[in-house]
Amino acid sequence: MRIRRYTGKDAQEAMLKVKMDLGSEAVILSTRKVKKKGFFGFLKKPLTEVLAAIDDDCGSKNYDKPAPSAKMRNTAGLYGQKTAAGSVQDDNDRVSMLESKLRQMESMLNKIYSDVSKEKAQGQKENAKVNHTAETTIRSVTEKTRQTANQTGADIYKSFARVLAESEIEPVIIDRMLEKLKQLVKNPNSIDDLFATARKILVNILGEPQTISFREDGKPTVVMFLGPTGVGKTTTLAKIAADYSLNHKKKIGFITADTYRIAAVEQLKTYAEILNIPISVIYTPQEIKEAIANYSDKELILVDTAGRSHKNAEQFAELKMLVASAQADEVFLVLSCNLGRTACKEIINHYSFINNYKLLFTKLDEAPVPGIILNARYATGKRLSYTTAGQSVPDDIEVADVENIVRSILRVNE
Template sequence: MRVKRFIGDNVAETMGKVKRDLGSDAVILQTRQFREGGVFGLFGKTKVEITAAIEEQPVSKKPVRPVNPERLDQTRVTNEAVYRPKAPNPEPFQNSLAGEYAQTSKTVSLEQELQSMRKLLTRMNQQMEGFGGEQVIWPVPLQKWADLLQERGVQPKLVKRLMRYLQQNLREEDWSVDSRVRVKLKEEIQQICHNTATIQPGVKKPRVIALVGPTGVGKTTTIGKLAAGFSIVDKRSVALITADTYRVAAVEQLKTFGEIIGVPVDVVMTPSGLKDAITTHEDKELIFVDTAGRSPHHELHMSELKSFLDKAQPDLTILVLSATMHSADQLKVLRRFEPLCTHLLFTKMDETVNGGSILNLLEQTNLPVAYITNGQNVPDDIEAATPDRLTRYILGEENRHA
């Protein structure tokens, strides 16, 4: 095996040198980053060093020279004169077997090692492809944090941003200290999740809050939790209005719930009916409006929703998103509903291992997060969103039901 080190300004350049010199069958043994030049390790230029290896081709045997017949006769005579028969000695045979066995063991061990190296190289290539074709190799102590973020559903580009932040804001000797890495990582994630705001009751007139979003995200259950929390716990005067006439079960659920907690519930069929119902409850501090689930791809449904909101003129319009949705679907829903909304609310945080999808979304919107729900219990399984609480969910530190 031939082993060689290659140095370049970045991974792509250095890998190019490896392929040009050793070919595409080369195996990566080690990768590291270091600084070259500068003063006392400062202001130096970052370099990438890759140690690679390639299996040597077996040495071909030398060609046999043609034998001169005359020399053959002379050799035969000489051999006959010197030859003395002896009893066979078993030791050379045994030593030969032992040597062959040792050589075979070494060959098997080498093949296993090479196979392990190939698997490592395959994993590295897959990692590089996952970052949009850009080759990214993190220092060994930080790699597990990149793996954690990806397992939590954080998008590759955002993982890269967070890892760069760790490299730039931690001393290299601290990369292996988990507690220090975690503190720095949480600082940056909290910065992305900094925009939070909860519901405040109205003073001279009711505060109208409408919940909107696609089907199946838990709007009706969430509005029940909010109503119960404000009416029973905070002792506020609350009214419920539902415009979700598409689902009879949802209407009955909300009416039954309203009776239990002593909150009036109105059912409206039209935008004008919604406006009249809001006027009826002008003596309340909070009015919650439940709307029908709308597909972001259905123009008629979105147009109907806009008509209801135009009449209601809510103070807050909260987009409800399920944490169990695929990150790409979450983003599509956000882009479609965003012009109509003022806040975000994430449900079903207890049902997903991909809490990092929230981070993907928050990086791309200025809408504040109001609340998080994490179960079916009313009104317990809902909490005000804070940067710290969101960060704990994103990193998988906050799962009360685990």
């Protein structure tokens, strides 16, 4: 058994390399995404690495034969210095084999072409007959649909409510939506009309997303990331930092108040190093003022916090002090789409001590039904901002795509 490692920009490319080198008998042992090391590696999309093996028996059949790429090199040699008569003979054999394959393909194509032409001629004759029958059938089906629809106008609303419930939308919102729909939908039997109106209502509720609003007085804009542990605050902060630093050339400073786990500080320090952004670590809420003051030459200060449990009153009191002390210009409440409906409601209630914040949703890739986005927006009235859908920094982030969220809620792609 021989084991080899291949990388490509995606799985397809890596697999192609495996096939070229080991032949189609190769066995794939594992595939994984790998990042290139160093600064530029961080910026690039991960490569796909495939670990493939070939049996030594197969190897004598496949592996030991020159791989196509190697063959290509040999053929190039034919026009070069190759002198051994045997090799020239080999190449001639291969050319004849290819020619015969081409001839087979050509005759196969001719056959397909003539079959299709015959079918077409036959089809034209029968078309008139078929058209007539089809028309009658369509007419009767439409009529039946219309009749059924007449009987089930209310049922359409019922199934629509079910779709929303399955998307984890709060019952109060569903009730209000149905009320509105009944006012606005002109033809209650038309599913299209219902969905188009629903789409408009939902787009309206979700509102226009907003990203960071920068101060205009020359002072740095302080942005704080709050939310439960593990939702993706640090990762998202790094994605936003990468965007503003690389694409908008903003001068950035990091502050982290998450000193409860060594790994948390290390995590942000790693991003700080890669992006060449200075970082201050603060241990008490009072220290944040000084840390902000030390960054007076920056345009953007991103503050990472620990996911203090809202169920632990003492921890949460400390977080409140930190927020008060920082007087941030912007607060992002980071929520993960895979939080349950109830958990999400509870978290939002606990963070209601903040007057002004924006909602940021992570892990859209893990939640097929982003109903909690609608629920949170409806309950808080706060603006949506970014959404993230993956662990990759800096790629997996975008300004919330409202139309897309609505499509997922209405499950129009299913």
